[in-house]
Amino acid sequence: MLVLALGLCVIAACVWLGAGATAGGSVRLAGAWASGQFRLFAYVAIGSLAALAVLAGWLIRVTRKARTARGRALGGQEGTAIIEFAMVLPIALAIVLMMIQASLLMGGFLCVNYASYCAARAAVVFVPDVMSDEPTNVLADYFDPDVSEKLARIRQAAVWAVMPVSDGGYDEWSDYGDVLAEGLEELYSRAGEEAPGWVRGYLGHKLAYAERNTDVELSPPADGLQYAAHEDLHVVTRHNLYLSVPYASRVLAALDAEEAVEFGEGRYALRVEIPCTLRNEGLRDTIDLYPDIEEIEPHW
Numbered sequence: 504m505l506v507l508a509l510g511l512c513v514i515a516a517c518v519w520l521g522a523g524a525t526a527g528g529s530v531r532l533a534g535a536w537a538s539g540q541f542r543l544f545a546y547v548a549i550g551s552l553a554a555l556a557v558l559a560g561w562l563i564r565v566t567r568k569a570r571t572a573r574g575r576a577l578g579g580q581e582g583t584a585i586i587e588f589a590m591v592l593p594i595a596l597a598i599v600l601m602m603i604q605a606s607l608l609m610g611g612f613l614c615v616n617y618a619s620y621c622a623a624r625a626a627v628v629f630v631p632d633v634m635s636d637e638p639t640n641v642l643a644d645y646f647d648p649d650v651s652e653k654l655a656r657i658r659q660a661a662v663w664a665v666m667p668v669s670d671g672g673y674d675e676w677s678d679y680g681d682v683l684a685e686g687l688e689e690l691y692s693r694a695g696e697e698a699p700g701w702v703r704g705y706l707g708h709k710l711a712y713a714e715r716n717t718d719v720e721l722s723p724p725a726d727g728l729q730y731a732a733h734e735d736l737h738v739v740t741r742h743n744l745y746l747s748v749p750y751a752s753r754v755l756a757a758l759d760a761e762e763a764v765e766f767g768e769g770r771y772a773l774r775v776e777i778p779c780t781l782r783n784e785g786l787r788d789t790i791d792l793y794p795d796i797e798e799i800e801p802h803w
Contacts (some may be wrong), residue, residue: 595673618664
């Protein structure tokens, strides 16, 4: 029972840490459970927990057997119990690693779910806006953020949302990494504290990983030209969830081979695709603070 309780705590903690960005109740486990990929992660975590409980019970039995043998001075039985314990211990360690990795994937899945919501919410705000050569409710491109400034901002909303579950050991450093680190260092400095090491050591790498491994696609308008006011905006967010636990990452990548991505020797990720739909606000709701005086008609 103790092993089951501890295992459930580990799974809950991993999900909570991985989905730390899911604030405001916009992402729920019930909705994620509809995905077969999320169910796979859950089944692996729960199955690993059950196997670990069985092994723990067996190890307790072996330990008691060894103590009994020691009390009776039967060296042969004691040695056999120790050998059995040594043989089972690596298996138990592998099961623990599998449980942790699957639990982290559950939390990461929820985080990508939230990132898709963030992208859709950004689309609701930016699509009706006017940016450079993109008028109200029109995008220059629906797939390439380098062409469409609106799509670039929508994608950036998803990137920031998945940064907490990105790879802190990524080889690249984001162009905005120094700006982010300096801002946090100044924040800590104003509070009279020294910034922790992860500010300079990990954040830039995490942001770079999120930027390189996150894509957002916005479905074109129904008429092919311009989104209508209050038209549904369909956003699809794709992210490669990094598998951070040694050994277990290879097994999980094999279990979900269709979505597995290998981006280095022994380094794997799983592709997650989450859709989200919100209704377009439709209007650019702004007030000109300094209107042309000549255009104002007197009321007398």
